[in-house]
Amino acid sequence: MFIGVLLVVTWLVLLLRYPAKAVPVSLAAAVGLGLVATWVVWLDNREARQLARLELRISYAPQQCPADRPLLLALNNGNDVPLTELRWRIAAYAPGDTVDLADNQYAAPRYRGPGQLQAGADWQDCLPLPPLRPGYRPQTLEFRAERLQGHFSD
Structure with missing residues (x-):
């Protein structure tokens, strides 16, 4: 100063x-x-x-994923350049509500995408649930990726 x-x-x-x-x-x-x-x-x-051209869908799918990682993530890179790094946080919402029910504290899981995703390519993975506020069940909630941060190769 x-x-x-x-x-x-x-x-x-x-x-x-x-x-x-x-x-x-x-x-x-x-x-x-x-x-x-x-x-x-x-x-x-x-x-x-470029981040807006990414298609990211998160759904609660305990039938398709292991019990400790019940969220199914589907990512499509709709850009003309490869994605080199992607980070985000997961928010949970009751249908039709705008209050985030994920209790995102310091100990919450950190979510990262694939190391390299070519242009137009798809990627799927199973993710752990974020800590939820008491009284909410994951099967009744909608999950969204927020605060996307990413880098693309030039």
């Missing part, structure tokens, strides 16, 4: 004392900072569009 204040004060002193030299340098720095900010926003939007 102190260093930032010191830099701003120094820049203002230089701008007032030597305006002929400080203004072009300040404008060049502002243009450079604007270019970097534009590039970061573009990359962030591109990643958000």
Whole structure:
């Protein structure tokens, strides 16, 4: 914090004392900072569009999965580039409700996708249940993947 204040004060002193030299340098720095900010926003939007093209379905399927991992995940990469990493958290909702019934604490399971999923490919896996609030049964709930974070190869 102190260093930032010191830099701003120094820049203002230089701008007032030597305006002929400080203004072009300040404008060049502002243009450079604007270019970097534009590039970061573009990359962030591109990643958000790629994550939106992923099709992720989670269902409670104790018949198809082991007892300790009763959630069936089906993932389809609808992008033109391979998926290299994917992380998410699972939320549980009663049908027609908007209150998350998963008790996501620090000890809750961490969910990760396949290491490499080619463009257009499918992947299935069985996942453990997140801890649920008391009084709710998993067979009556809808499960959704939220807070997706992923990386794609360029």
